[in-house]
Amino acid sequence: MTTMDRPDAPPVRTHKENRKWVGQSIRRVEDPKFLRGRGGYIGDMTVPGMLHAAVLRSPHAHARITGIDAAEALAAPGVHAVITGAQAAQLCDPLPDFGPDPAKHTWRCLAVDKVRYVGEGVAVVVADSRYLAEDALALIDVEYEPLPAVVDPERALADGAPLVHDDLGSNCAYERTFDFGDVERDFAEADVIVTDRLRWHRSGGQPLETVGALADFDHATGELTVHTNSLSFTSYLFMVAGTMKIPANKLDIRPVPAGGSFGSKLFATKPAVIAGMCSREVGHPVQYLEDRVDNISNCDHHGSDRVYDVRLAMMRDGTIRGIDIDTVEDYGAYIQFGVGHHGNALAQVVGPYAMTSVRYRVRAAMTNKNQQGAYRGFGSEVNNWMLEQMVDKAARELDLDPVAIRRQNFIREFPHFIPTGNVYDSGDYDGVLDKALELSDYKHWRAEQAKAREEGRCIGIGLITAQERSVFSATEFWFWFDEPGAPVTSMPESVTLKVDATGGITATLYSCAFWGNSPETMVAQLVAEEFDCDPHDVAIVYQGSKNGLPATGPGGSRTTVMLAGAVEGATAKIKAKALRAAAHLLEANPDDMEWVDGGFQVKGVPEQRKSLADIAVMLHLFKHSFPEDMESGLEDSKVFDHPYTTMPSADRKDLGVFYPFMGHACHVPVVEVDLETGSVSFLAYAAVHDCGTLVNPRSLAGHIVGGTAQGIGTALYEEFVYDDDGQLLTSSYLDYLIPSAMEVPELKIGHHETPSPYTLHGIKGGGEGGRMMAPAAINVAVNDALAHLGVRVTELPITPDRLRAAIRAAKSRESG
Amino acid sequence: MKPPPFQYAAPTSVAEAVELLGAHADDDARALAGGQSLVPLMNFRLAQPAYLIDLRRIEELTRIRTEGDTLVIGAMVRQSHAEHAPEIAVGAPLLAEALGYVAHPPIRNSGTVGGSIAHADPAAELPAVVLALDAELVLAGLGGTRTVAAADFFTGPFSTAIGSGEILTEVRIPRRAGGHAFVEFARTHGNFALVGVAAVVELDGGTVARASIALSGVAPVPVRATAAEEALTGTVPDDASIRAAVDAAVAGLSPAGDVHGGRETRTDIARSYLRRGIELALSRAGDRR
Known part of the structure; x- marks a missing residue:
């Protein structure tokens, strides 16, 4: 039910055949420097006169700050400054906040009048070393007046709950119900309505390296230089400058490699602002690097934390008609990205299934916890899990085969617009499923399952088929509002290519440095594909923000597609100039020439040829050999805007295209549940992914393995546990459990390639798929193992406590 | 996560260690064995000893020997050493098997048998092993040595019969058939x-x-x-x-x-x-x- 005409899709591309480098599992070009310890992380950086900052954290979940006495700390050895929250509020404006109505839940680098979660910063000490800074923290005397805490999202929304933000007047930061398609009709005509209540608890990305910044404010020039491992600062630079109350052209953010992010360093501004504020106050460079407790309790990047009440409209034959989703999300004490996580969900809310209507009610609850940010999947992984649990439950209630019910509902015609208005550009869900059934040895495991059950063992097979959206558009952050404050429309990415006098190519990337995956390898392969060079000969550099081109950075699995577009655009400009130069040198007509194997030559006359190096040396050194209007050098840039995004309708019954390049995967874990202990172990795990044309199969496999490992963490181990008083019980890795190589099974990985019609080479993003699939698949597997006992788990992570409670309850039902 | 300041000494004999412990008893002196529990506690500032006596240079505590039917393990024997030591495989296979469950190999390379027992974490493996095997723990202090049965050794979470000024020097395990x-x-x-x-x-x-x-x-x-x-x-x-x-x-x-x-x-x-x-x-x- 579209309420506007859909704009035209971009032109359908034809893809190059016989690719030489794109599709090869070349050795990663990043590896040598990192494996030799020469990556150059924040913790490795030191500059003359550098001081260290440490932050005093609130022990209370919710309390008024009635006084801070820092005199003793200020007098401690090696201490240069103590800045309290109240003082920081004078020095800096609030942090950049994309949430609804930020003035009603003002977010600052340090708390001012009250603390709203355990771990919120209340003061910062600057000292000669981190040791001395931490010694001084212990001498700061903060007087708190504790307030009742609210930690459950549904209780937070109930009448009489303690208010996290008085100015908001309630704990509901956002509420809206969207109807897409004819929901009423689908539910009225349904044979069966499958309902469930599901709970996904919060976990988060756990990079080996925490977030940090080294800031140096120059009082002579008024310039602030910040080295930081945060991502995505180029496009939003002015916001950090705004917080620092300096002109945007006086701020330079220099990229430093990130030792892992998984989303958690996406636009991490607080450490940069704290270091910058301290440096400006003390007149020295200041390094602030979170320790693990800082990061776990205060990283501002906790993952999703949702309660779902869901209804699925089904026909008795297995046809899925529509879905009615009512979700409450626990955002914590602030809401920096608004409910963008639900935009992610709406991009693929119906999964691979051809249902015709969606009702989506979302309520954002404020509680006394650290706020949410980004974590691999950005909220769409939760939707995948919810949808697959519902489909699985429908199959059981209707006594249908779990493979058949999925296949029956697959979308098979592309491009396909789902009820929310987003498009699925291409796909072959049957192909992926067929491959997964074979790779996983599905029939064999069904037989094993039956055999094991006779022995009293509980084996479960968790087949799921789900989507992996890629290449986000900014509209998902503002289509929530009828009158958005900042309706940005493009999320560009830029590349500069420079061909030096010898023909060597350097690619400059913007927005951030290396963030843990393979941007350099991928760009090198794309450049090599364009110029017929060896990818290992392509040099990659990263530019700071000051001289940077517009660039959004990694997020929403957008980097490969966007950088490919930028590489293609910059290549076209360089080749146009090189062609003209070659034609001039050969006294040939450019129209008679073609690019062949690293140079331009006259068609049919291969000896009439200039290699890229021949052309480059002439363009660099012999300008006067060329026509008047040709400039020296061979360098060009491309700012590549999002290739396919359209605007939402005014009534928001159609959200437009905002996540068009739709990947797909089928995961098949086989688990065994130990009934006595409530533990889950893996017997096998197969995963088939389709994210369009592959650039580097091995690096994509790395994404799948890593993402699946994180998904195993989400499904079985990882949880930020806050008790009823808001105390964080999992503030270190002693209690926040991460699966290791011992818990993660060896994955059988299969690739399927369904090219996108709209991107260079047909590439789609594929950085998040493992984590977007594994939690759903593991939950389905556990329920499959226990279905005969009447046990169904609806809450993640599936801990021994939760599983044993479910098993005990089923046993007592049976005996009672 | 940095510890507060502390003083440090690294004696080379039990006698010297005991003397230092006695001399600094008022400074909340603590013995440091492998450091795999105490150092994290110090980094979290949950333990704040003013004086740290590092036992890692005391050669005499790093030996494993057999006295008749008793296996005698020096308190500073590394867990990874004990895990693979033939005397222990023969004399106390229970201990060898349990050591395989102690954290991860790099931690066992630093962690010591005596350190884990003296730390007395209620969830740790080695305290349960010495209790099951009716082992004896030898403690040295300024006044000489004394021996405490494992059954009397563990007095509470992270607390033992080791007195002020004493260190654990040996674990004596009687050989058990079965x-x-x-x-x-x-x-x-x-x-x-x-x-x-x-x-x-x-x-x-x-x-x-x-x-x-x-x-x-x-x-x-x-x-x-x-x-x-x-x-x-x-x-x-x-x-x-x-x-x-x-x-x-x-x-x-x-x-x-x-x-x-x-x-x-x-x-x-x-x-x-x-x-x-x-x-x-x-x-x-x-x-x-």
Whole structure:
């Protein structure tokens, strides 16, 4: 039910055949420097006169700050400054906040009048070393007046709950119900309505390296230089400058490699602002690097934390008609990205299934916890899990085969617009499923399952088929509002290519440095594909923000597609100039020439040829050999805007295209549940992914393995546990459990390639798929193992406590 | 996560270490063994010793020897050394098996046998092992040495019979015949166990002649499953007698819950792992039925 005409899709591309480098599992070009310890992380950086900052954290979940006495700390050895929250509020404006109505839940680098979660910063000490800074923290005397805490999202929304933000007047930061398609009709005509209540608890990305910044404010020039491992600062630079109350052209953010992010360093501004504020106050460079407790309790990047009440409209034959989703999300004490996580969900809310209507009610609850940010999947992984649990439950209630019910509902015609208005550009869900059934040895495991059950063992097979959206558009952050404050429309990415006098190519990337995956390898392969060079000969550099081109950075699995577009655009400009130069040198007509194997030559006359190096040396050194209007050098840039995004309708019954390049995967874990202990172990795990044309199969496999490992963490181990008083019980890795190589099974990985019609080479993003699939698949597997006992788990992570409670309850039902 | 300031000394003999401990008794002096528990506690500022006496240079504490039927392990023997030492494989296979569950290999390369016992974490493996094996712990102080039975050694979570000014120097383990088994349940490999079971069962003509079973993780200190030992002894073990022994032991447990498992779950797991430990020990006892 579209309420506007859909704009035209971009032109359908034809893809190059016989690719030489794109599709090869070349050795990663990043590896040598990192494996030799020469990556150059924040913790490795030191500059003359550098001081260290440490932050005093609130022990209370919710309390008024009635006084801070820092005199003793200020007098401690090696201490240069103590800045309290109240003082920081004078020095800096609030942090950049994309949430609804930020003035009603003002977010600052340090708390001012009250603390709203355990771990919120209340003061910062600057000292000669981190040791001395931490010694001084212990001498700061903060007087708190504790307030009742609210930690459950549904209780937070109930009448009489303690208010996290008085100015908001309630704990509901956002509420809206969207109807897409004819929901009423689908539910009225349904044979069966499958309902469930599901709970996904919060976990988060756990990079080996925490977030940090080294800031140096120059009082002579008024310039602030910040080295930081945060991502995505180029496009939003002015916001950090705004917080620092300096002109945007006086701020330079220099990229430093990130030792892992998984989303958690996406636009991490607080450490940069704290270091910058301290440096400006003390007149020295200041390094602030979170320790693990800082990061776990205060990283501002906790993952999703949702309660779902869901209804699925089904026909008795297995046809899925529509879905009615009512979700409450626990955002914590602030809401920096608004409910963008639900935009992610709406991009693929119906999964691979051809249902015709969606009702989506979302309520954002404020509680006394650290706020949410980004974590691999950005909220769409939760939707995948919810949808697959519902489909699985429908199959059981209707006594249908779990493979058949999925296949029956697959979308098979592309491009396909789902009820929310987003498009699925291409796909072959049957192909992926067929491959997964074979790779996983599905029939064999069904037989094993039956055999094991006779022995009293509980084996479960968790087949799921789900989507992996890629290449986000900014509209998902503002289509929530009828009158958005900042309706940005493009999320560009830029590349500069420079061909030096010898023909060597350097690619400059913007927005951030290396963030843990393979941007350099991928760009090198794309450049090599364009110029017929060896990818290992392509040099990659990263530019700071000051001289940077517009660039959004990694997020929403957008980097490969966007950088490919930028590489293609910059290549076209360089080749146009090189062609003209070659034609001039050969006294040939450019129209008679073609690019062949690293140079331009006259068609049919291969000896009439200039290699890229021949052309480059002439363009660099012999300008006067060329026509008047040709400039020296061979360098060009491309700012590549999002290739396919359209605007939402005014009534928001159609959200437009905002996540068009739709990947797909089928995961098949086989688990065994130990009934006595409530533990889950893996017997096998197969995963088939389709994210369009592959650039580097091995690096994509790395994404799948890593993402699946994180998904195993989400499904079985990882949880930020806050008790009823808001105390964080999992503030270190002693209690926040991460699966290791011992818990993660060896994955059988299969690739399927369904090219996108709209991107260079047909590439789609594929950085998040493992984590977007594994939690759903593991939950389905556990329920499959226990279905005969009447046990169904609806809450993640599936801990021994939760599983044993479910098993005990089923046993007592049976005996009672 | 940086420790507050502290003073540091690295003596090379037990005598010197004891002297330093005595001299700095008022400074909250602490002995440092492998540092795998104390140093993190210091970094979290949960332990703030003003004086740290590093025992790692005391050569005399790094030896393993056999005195008749007793295995004598120096307190500073590295866990990874002990894990693979032939004397221990022969003299105390229970200890060798349990060491494989202590954290991860890099931690065992630094961690020591004595350090883990003296730290007395209720969830740790080695305290349960020395309790099950009726080991003796030798303590040295300014006034000389004394020996404490494992049963009297653990006095509470992270607290032991080691007095002010004393250090643990030796672990003396009597050789035990029969089947040895250590099993534990941890949520992830190498993490603290929710429940550990150390079991030694001797058979005589198919009848249980003697059973020693200790549990970790279910009480403030490691505990002997006396009820199970008594229930098993004198029986010809079968599923029913094992179940009876396990039930007897579990009836006396009231483990404290935490974020990794509540009281009921820990009790469930203790029940399961007691059975597994007893069965494994019996299977190794050589002469079942």
